Amino acid sequence: KDVDSKFWATYDNVSTEYDDDFLERANGDMGIILTFASLFSAVNSTFIIGMQPNPGETTNILLLHLIQMTANGTNSVHDISNLSSSTGFSSPTVWMQTLAYASLAFSVLAAFGAVLGKQW
Secondary structure, eight states, X not given: OHHHHHHHHHHHHHHHHXXXXXXXXXXXXXXXXXXXXXXXXXXXXXXXHHHSOOHHHHHHHHHHHHHHHHHHOTTOOOOOTTOOSOOOXXXXXXXXXXXXXXXXXHHHHHHHHHHHHXXX
8 A cells, every 4th residue: 555655646746747837838838829919919900900991081072072162152062972982992902901800810819818728
């Protein structure tokens, strides 16, 4: 019986040491993943914002029409039907935005997984 208890005591010491080392490495890896995912999400969000259409152009055109209506009187009606909310992006632009949004979603998902891993 003394041999069995010595075996289990040794096993307990070795397994505790191994588990502590594993958890320390996993916690460090989760911290690195969290930092990388956060920085990547910030940079990716900046690129997504940069790819958006400029709403100021439509506003400027509408203001110009209002000024012309004020100067010429309300009887002159300008056709503003050519102003549309869609900008008609090209296919490569749509693909780039789709990839950017998908990579942002996966980056946020990785950060969420890292937070769950660190708190577990």
